[in-house]
Amino acid sequence: MTTTQEELLPTTRRALLHRIAVAQAEGRAPSLVAAVVRGGRAVWHGARSCVDGHAPDENVQYRIGSITKTFTAVLVLRLRDEGVLDLGDPLEKHLPGTGVGEVTIAELLAHTGGLAAESPGPWWERTPGTLRPELADVLGEHPLRHPVGRRFHYSNPGYTLLGALVEEVRRAPWEDVLRREVLEPLGLHRTGGRPQAPHAGGWAVHPWADVMLPEPAEDLGLMAPAGQLWSTTGDLARFAVFLAQGDERVLSAESVREMRKPAAPPETSDVVAGSAYGLGLRLQRWDSRLLVGHSGSLPGFLADLTLSVEDDVAAVVLANCTSGPAVSSLAADLVGIVAEAEPRIPEPWRPLSDVDRSVLELVGQWYWGTQGFVLRLTADGGVSLEPLSGVGRRARLRPNEDGTWTGLDGYYAGEILKAVRRADGSVSHLDLGSFVFTRQPYEQGAPVPGGVDQDGWRGIR
Template identity: 65%
Template sequence: MSSSLTERLLPATERALLHSVAAAQAEGRSPSLSAAVARGGRVVWSGIRSADGGTGPGPDQQYRIGSITKTFTAVLVMRLRDEGLLDLGDPLEKHLPGTDLGEATIAQLLSHTAGLAAETPGLWWERTPAALRPGLAEVLGDAPFKHPVGRRFHYSNPGYTVLGSLVGAVRGAGWADAVREEILEPLGLERTSVRPRAPYAEGWAVHPFADVLLPEPVEDLGVMAPAGQMWSTAGDLCRFAGFLAEGDDRVLSTASVQEMAAPAAPLESGEWDGTYGLGVQVARMYGRTMVGHTGSLPGYVAGLWVSPADGVAAATLANATSGPQPWAVAAELVRTVAEAEPRLPEPWRPLPDADPELLALTGPWYWGAKPHELRLLPERGLLLTPVGGYGRGARFRAAEDGTWTGLDGYYAGETLRVVRRADGSVRHLDLGSFVLTREPYEPGAGVPGGVDPGGWRGTP
């Protein structure tokens, strides 16, 4: 067992992480299992357990990450959207004609709701030469759809192959070059690549009823590469997870990575603990929301999770086709650090200035008879909170026209505006047509339907 640290965790936390990795390697019967943990985007711990007792491959060892590649592909598509080169609501045919995918949209492909088949027609694509699938025609086949477009989540490897081709068509350069130039180099992921770079772990199958191994073939996936080609280390994946939690303007803004992590696919009956966003899996584990992806190819399994609320990420990689469950281990590592060493609250700081007009808006407001309070946030933002802990509340971002736009909850995307009287005094707040007043059903405040002139009374 080995470990490397850039910022010390508590000894008890380190011991718990080491135990989780050792147990996962032994119980999963994997030739090796590598893991890393990051806090605030910085790798704070890495460890590896291997069949030779721990003196095997180190934290710089690459493993194949399988479908975690899809998240990199999704980032490239989101970059094209942010640059105005496409819209997520565009049908694929607008930018990549000739695929026979009709009106399936880019957003549906990203969220696996386009109705496409899970796998390619013909031979098992992960274990056969890419020459058998020279283009999208061989990837999609004659009947690419298994479900109506947009109706349900159905994980699709061909769908992400198509998205990789979309990137190439819009960029005018290959998907692999785009990954390297637009993601890996800006984020400093020096040990992540489309093809393996030594040192890298050899992939194995472990016999289910005997402790013996069988080497797995490593095929170049060719046109299928955007669905699962890439190689990385646990440390590099943790750095990538930090980007998925916070964004990086050199690649994608915070708002765009948050958009990726918003659930975009309908849930199957009973699947209430996990869903899919735009290129990322979203799961509720150990009482916290985690964002990331899992991956597998013959000889390799991988798991990557970040808890944005805790600022903790973990990645786990193993070189066995089946047995270990790195996605479960990664979630356990996140929980261990988040619970043992919870994130310190940000220190309270006063706002840089105090706008008298905004200060005058703060305090109690009533939707009908339901009390709320309005607080001032940095950068002229507002926070509406229902009193008593139940009801509708939201954060609002200031717009240039003097209104505010809801950022979350029921009022996400809705407009909050101040309605003034002729003398400039505030009459009421209009929130998506709902009227908030300074007193419950305040007379003369413009409450739709009017206010009974008899006012409040006792027994009906």
Template identity: 70%
Template sequence: MTTSFEALLPGTERALLHRVAVAQAEGRAPSLVGAVVRDGTMVWNGARSCVDGHAPDAETQFRIGSITKVFTAVLVMRLRDEGLLRLDDPLERHLKGTRVGEVTIGQLLGHSGGLAAETPGQWWERSSAGLRPELADVLGEHPFLQAPGRRHHYSNPGYTLLGSLVEELRERSWEESLRHEVLEPLGMDRTTVESVAPHAGGWAVHPWADVMLPEPSEHLGLMAPAGQLWSTAADLARFAAFLSVGDERVLDADSVAEMRAPASAPGEGDWEGGYGLGLQLLRRDGRTLVGHTGSLPGFVACLWVDVEDDLAGIVLSNTTSGLPVGAVAADLVRIVADAEPRFPEPWRPLPEAEVDKELLSLTGPWYWGTYAYVLRLGPGRGVLLEPLRGTGRRARFRELPEGGWVGLNGYYEGERLRVVRRADGSVSHLDLGSFVFTREPYDPGDAVPGGVDEAGWRGL
């Protein structure tokens, strides 16, 4: 039985509330709400406000800005899974006349399409969408800053294109597709395109004085798929659970895992982070976080998920700037992970149906040259190949219907591992992308590329 605790310890809850209180005070935020998700359930939420007795709760809406992009990416991945498009398809194949049609859908998802970060003209987040009625107004005269596919460069117009792609293939609005395909199945009824009370008001706080100014709240029009949504801590907790394990009603676990994998080379100097397919990636405090930050005038937001520990941190605030929501959300995850470390699953033997004596005979030490590796059985007739000691290339492999295995991660991702047999049916060696693994290091009887010196091993 899995060891699980719904409630956090009082000391952990106090540490979380203290972090939220410090963030609100030092960030001079009108209000701030934080939440933690563990094992798919929101186990804590807390808030602070500049008005006594009026702190927001987990059902109070805030604008979430670019977290919206993750929802748009999910809609595109659903189209891919239904066979309506491929990630390496050029945009022009499905959305005509954009003038950037050579960019692939995968490049747009991972922000490697070479497009500009912002729209031309007035600041799009703070001006009327009526200034940008067509895609040409979003992209401008010179939409490319660099060649597509070269490196990561964040692009808000790129997600406008993806929203228009969804509308073209679904023959309905981006908003309708989002509601029917994602929000309703996940029970996110407090995530909306327009604000629904109770919701926070957006404020700008003067950088050098303790005074505030209300921010305008514009509908983003064509740019909506890049940053329009309002949501709550409770709804984002449901979304965090989905980003951790998937949901067959929306996207299965494999497709969500694909979104979490790095999709483009990081920008110069940005080696602690990266970008998947609609998801930001961050390495912090020794753990990998996936999710997204968001900001619009008057609001900042962040959702980070630690898949390994099945933890998520959420922070929402109604201030334009000054609050490092990404760091605060990461700290919420760290506080719980450190104070209440996850219990490992109990060790259990493989199911009897997965025990294959022939497969079992392949386990144990193998040698690539003089490098010692070990092959272990994994679940579902998969295998794990890892160095026997020290560092080296480690990878998990999934069994293929035609025989052999395919690498799932690391250096050997996508590479084929197969058993090579002698004429009498006995095992000669393992072949992994042309690398030969033998039972003994450089044994003269083995199929070692280049042969083995006939004199064999010797001393000095």
């Protein structure tokens, strides 16, 4: 995110307030709070109705439900970055005896492990965790609903297994590890497994009358890594900044970027909406804008955290009702209001301070067969390959110590780009995963697979 400290314009602030006021009134929420983040900090906070007789501020806790899963995913990515495990490892390698050990860690993170959506037995969100003292009680006798790795199927028990994995490797309770490794370094002092005053109470609102019923606030026990946490708009605003840019004390920018990439296909019903799932994060297209984040719900509470990295805007919405306001749509709308009313001002262009002339020699136009591409040197020291027509495969690539580049995304992710030189040191062609790129279409003398007709280009005879 950028470092601008500009406040929002009065018209933008009023538009944000109007949007949450409509959502709270039409959704009949006992209270609703929201925050908007820009430039690495919260720049707006709004609230409607009361908690304990006062309008809630950025320090009032609400339960955030499945946003907890994103925190659990961060812990797992930390273990990966430390080399303790690989995301391709089967669960059995680190947490034996679950009965679903063939499921990989990555599949659990992305909800593609085939596990059931819910735990068997009484509704786990409204009953004490003591009813499920063992992982076998969480998984049940038939934990799989689909073939492993074949489809996206959201699974709460899957994140219970990830929490158990963290505990097994760290030899400490999940919440203790979370506090030590994530909450304290990021300054999220109002986030935890149990409510601390001031906090909202959870309510069910009657669907056909303006009356309310208090909801129980249970300790979820082993299911805690899937939905236990309480937090505030202030803390979640700081967490949104972390999810956008990383923090070396917790996870690098590269690792949080990996979390934001699609790791699971969308359900068939979601294809039109353009939604998918990363590693502990939801991805969706909203008015052509790519949004990442997570929603959450538990009896008595609704929550959503949404960010647009490209627009440098994030929004958090919390409400204390079982159903009512569409908090995910509301958060997306808050991001859109700011992004459209006050579009991000780009950083000034500046020339590079230094450049490797051997790399500069490679930039410009290249051809794969007859399709034109352009290779550009990027400000971060990498290169980008883009089709001249705007249609076709493209990639960002990072430099390697041996003078090659590794693809970071798209079709060429993980593939190696190298410049092949002639005996005199001049560049003959580029090789990208066996694809030959030449300066001219099917250039004579270049090692084009299959060869180039010696008679060259011709018209109709």
